[in-house]
Amino acid sequence: MHGRALLMSYFVTVRAEIVLKSLERKLLATGPLVWNRVRGSVSVLLSLLVTLWVSSIGKAAERVRKTVKTKASSWKASYAQTLNARAWHYFRPAWQPEAHLGHPLAVARIKNIIQDPQGRAEKKFRVPPSLRGRVAFWIDVFSRFDSNYRVVHDRDNPELVYGFIDFTSINTTLPPAVARWRRREIERRVLLELKARIGEATGMTKPRRPRLAPDEKQDLLRILSKHHFENRYEVLRRLRRLRTQTGRKDHLLVAMRRANDLIPPIESLFRERGLPMILARLPFVESSFNRWAVSKTGAVGIWQFMPSTAKRYDPNGTASDLSDPIRQSRSAARMLTILYERLGRWDYAITAYNQGVLRVERIARQHQTNNISEMIALAPQRGTLGFAGKNFYAELLAINLVEKYKEKIFNGHEFGPSVQLVKRARVRRTVTPAVYGPPAPTRARTPRRSSPARHPTKRYQRRR
Structure with a gap:
């Protein structure tokens, strides 16, 4: 101009x-x-x-x-x-009746399992009252929600669930790449809309066009009042802690089929060493009993050992032994025994398996905590446990209960023979012979001819 x-x-x-x-x-x-x-x-x-x-x-x-x-x-x-x-149409708020996934009686039966009515879990690993809300959240994640659902919850208090996002229609109608982008965009906008509605319900914002009906506003305020949304500072702090958790029911069902042949020998191995049987369920949390699993950081196998850790507890092992479940289980038994002897508590030892023994020792010494519940209750700050560390022990307790009562939770589901992945995953560069000893002898294989559809020079050739 x-x-x-x-x-x-x-x-x-x-x-x-x-x-x-x-x-x-x-x-x-x-x-x-x-x-x-x-x-x-x-x-x-x-x-x-x-x-x-x-x-x-x-x-x-x-x-x-x-x-x-x-x-x-x-x-x-x-x-x-x-x-x-x-x-927002993909979101099912927890304050509305249609937010229930599954029959109400089935949901009530799952909720009742946390009390272990038949005493199937070991006494020393019963769910303490301070962790019941957290364990109940993970029981829902493992038993009610599959990977088509994402649960919206509070990061520090997972028992505060705002609802879940249903991506079933997107996953079944769109290509994987497009569906991945749509899921990410819908999740971002649902969280923005949820923050706006919470701000409107608590009186922090006054929009020109109200998003909430009077009845819906009262229902939302009733849920928020249970979790101490008292002042403006608390509301802002909670809004910054929104998080989504993908359901893992379908992954757990596959893991249970893989574990049919692996849990009995692992339990006998742990029984010989005097270890609790619940520790044999740790691979459910770590790798879903996938022997070819490789994490982003290079951890390999069902117990997710880093190459340096595997060499420490199995000096004579080779790189190919990282995918051997029984050999890795022996190393895991040695590691868990040492952690328990050093820390003196199984909840600390299990958390240290995931977070590291030095970190757990430092937190317990600096904050004078006596159990994992006190360590989890610490205010989020530098030097305390993150989300994975706070929930690792609760995930194990939830997995243990779901596995003990699987015939009641997954009523009518057939647990067939053990299933293992046929395709072997690539091992990261961190798993090298120089780090983990000499390589195992391998049989030479003749290279396969690549198909025309995958050949780089023939992929874009026009058909005549």
């Missing part, structure tokens, strides 16, 4: 020069003195007019720019609110 105003002022100045030239020719006949006076007055007048005109155009352009910016921001906010409302 400013460039256009300058261009127009240039044209006005040129036009004024043309007018002055014509006046010059007419007034020169009357005399040079008259012409000089007229020329000076006209020049001053034209300069003043051009200055006023340019300034008025600049002010008008600034007003137009502010108006357009305001309109654009309002349009953008309205469009974002429309997209959030569309994404």
Whole structure:
């Protein structure tokens, strides 16, 4: 707008020069003195007019720019609110009746399992009252929600569940790459909309168009009041701790089929060493009993050993032994025994298996904690357990109960013979012979011919 105003002022100045030239020719006949006076007055007048005109155009352009910016921001906010409302259709709020997944009686039966009514779990690993809410959350994740659902919950208090997102229609109708992008976008917008609705219900924001009906607002406030949403600071702190957890029911069912042939020898091995039988369920949490599992950090096998850790507890092992479940179980038994002798508590030893013994010792020493419940209850700050560390022991307790009562939870599901992955996963570069001893002898295999569809030079050839 400013460039256009300058261009127009240039044209006005040129036009004024043309007018002055014509006046010059007419007034020169009357005399040079008259012409000089007229020329000076006209020049001053034209300069003043051009200055006023340019300034008025600049002010008008600034007003137009502010108006357009305001309109654009309002349009953008309205469009974002429309997209959030569309994404909200995939969300099932916990304060609405349709948020229940499964028959209410089946849900009640699952909730009752946390009390271990038949005493199938070991006494020393009964769920303590301080961890019942956290363990109940993970029982739901393992027994009610499959990978098509994502549970929206509080990061530090997982028992505070806001609802779940249902991606079943997206996963079944769209290609995997497109479905992955849609899931990520819908999840982001659902969290934004949920924050807006919580802010509206608690009175922190006053939108022009209310998102919540009066009845829905009361239901939401009733849920929030149970978890001490008392002041503005607490509400803001809770809104920053929103998190989603993907359901793992389908993964657990596959893991149970894999574990049919592995749990009995692992239990006999642990029984010989005097270890609790619940420790044989740790691979459910670590790798879902997938012997070819490789983590992002390079941990391998059902017990997710790093190469340096595996070499420490099995000096004579080779790189191929990392995928041997029984050999890894012997190393895990040695490691868990040492952790228990050093820490003196099984809840600390199990947490140290995931987080490291030095970290657990430092937290227990600095904060004077006596059990895992006190360590979990510490305020989130640097030097305390993160989300994985706070929930590792609770996940094991939940997995143990679900596995003990699997015929009641998965009523009618057939647990067939053991299933292992046929395709071997690639081992990271961290698993090298230099780190883990000499490699095992391997049989040479003839390379397979690549199919035309996968050949780099034939993939894009046009069919004739």
